Amino acid sequence: KQEVTQIPAALSVPEGENLVLNCSFTDSAIYNLQWFRQDPGKGLTSLLLIQSSQREQTSGRLNASLDKSSGRSTLYIAASQPGDSATYLCASPRDTGRRALTFGSGTRLQVQP
Amino acid sequence: EPEVTQTPSHQVTQMGQEVILRCVPISNHLYFYWYRQILGQKVEFLVSFYNNEISEKSEIFDDQFSVERPDGSNFTLKIRSTKLEDSAMYFCASSEVRGGNTIYFGEGSWLTVV
Numbered sequence: 235k236q237e238v239t240q241i242p243a244a245l246s247v248p249e250g251e252n253l254v255l256n257c258s259f260t261d262s263a264i265y266n267l268q269w270f271r272q273d274p275g276k277g278l279t280s281l282l283l284i285q286s287s288q289r290e291q292t293s294g295r296l297n298a299s300l301d302k303s304s305g306r307s308t309l310y311i312a313a314s315q316p317g318d319s320a321t322y323l324c325a326s327p328r329d330t331g332r333r334a335l336t337f338g339s340g341t342r343l344q345v346q347p
Numbered sequence: 348e349p350e351v352t353q354t355p356s357h358q359v360t361q362m363g364q365e366v367i368l369r370c371v372p373i374s375n376h377l378y379f380y381w382y383r384q385i386l387g388q389k390v391e392f393l394v395s396f397y398n399n400e401i402s403e404k405s406e407i408f409d410d411q412f413s414v415e416r417p418d419g420s421n422f423t424l425k426i427r428s429t430k431l432e433d434s435a436m437y438f439c440a441s442s443e444v445r446g447g448n449t450i451y452f453g454e455g456s457w458l459t460v461v
Contacts, residue, residue: 268449277438277454278390328392333378333442334403335450337390 236261236326240338247314248346255309255341257324262302265330269298269309270323272340278323282309314345349373351453353439359459360429368424368456370439379422380440380450381414383407390438396422397444429460 237260247253259267266285270278282291282298284307290299297310307324321342325335352371360366372379381393395403396414411433413425422441426433436455442448 270452275436275457278440278452280449280451283449323390325390332403333450334380334392334395334405335382335390336392339389 236264236328236336238324238326238336238338240322240324240341242341243339244342244344246344246346249314249316251314251345252310252312253314253343255311255322255343257307257309257338259305259307259326261330262305263330264300264302265327267298267300267307267324267326268335269296269307270325272321272323274321281322311343314343316345316347319343319345349375349451351439351441351451353437353453353456355456356454357457357459359461362431362460363428366426366429366458368426368437368439368458370422370424370453371420372422372439372441373451374420375443376441376451377444378402378442379414379416380442381424382438382440382452383435384438384455385432385435393424393437426458429458431460434458434460 239258268283269281284291284300295312300307321340323340325337328334328336354369379396384390392405394408415423438452438455440450440452442450
C-alpha cells in the first residue's frame with residue numbers, strides 16, 4: 235500500500251522567494267501523483283496532476299516534478315505571494331490500479347508580505 | 348468552471364442520530380468519492396462509487412456508513428448512530444471514468460457530533 239509523507243510540516247518565507255515543497259512516497263510503481271491546495275476550513279483545490287509516465291507538469295508559477303526511482307515529488311512555487319499561503323497536500327492512489335487517494339499530512343506555507 | 352457542491356456546509360447533531368450529507372458531483376463524472384478529515388489530521392479515504400455500486404472502501408467505512416445515488420445528480424453519505432469521533436470535515440469528490448484523471452473535491456461538510 236502506498237504511503238505518502240510531506241516534510242516540512244510548516245514553512246514560512248518572505249514574499250518573492252522561490253520555494254520547494256517535498257513529498258515522498260513508498261511505492262515506486264506509482265500511477266500518478268496529485269498536488270492540492272487547502273485553505274483553512276475549506277475544500278481541496280487541485281493544482282497539478284502528474285502521470286507516472288511524466289517527469290513534470292507546469293501551471294503558471296507552479297511546477298511539479300516526479301522522480302519514481304527516488305520516491306519523491308516536489309512542488310516548486312516561483313516568486314511566492316502572500317496569496318499562496320495555504321496548506322499544500324500531495325496524494326497518490328492507495329493501491330496499484332485503484333483510484334482512491336492516500337494523502338500526505340501537508341505542508342503549511344506562510345508567505346510574509 | 349464545473350465544481351462539486353456539497354450540502355450542508357455545517358451540521359451539528361446529537362450523538363446517536365442519523366446524518367445524511369449530500370453532494371452534487373461534476374455532471375460528466377462517473378466516479379464519486381467520500382473522504383473525511385478529522386481536525387488537525389490527514390485527509391482519509393472512505394469510499395468510492397461507480398456504476399451504482401461501491402468500487403472500493405477503506406477500513407473506516409463500516410456498517411455505520413452507507414452511500415447512495417438516489418437520482419441522476421445527487422450522491423449521499425449516510426452516517427447511522429453518530430458518535431463523537433465522527434466529528435470531521437467530510438469531502439465529496441468526483442472524477443471522469445478514464446483512469447489517471449484529476450479528482451475534484453467539494454468544499455466539504457463540517458459535521459459536529461455533540
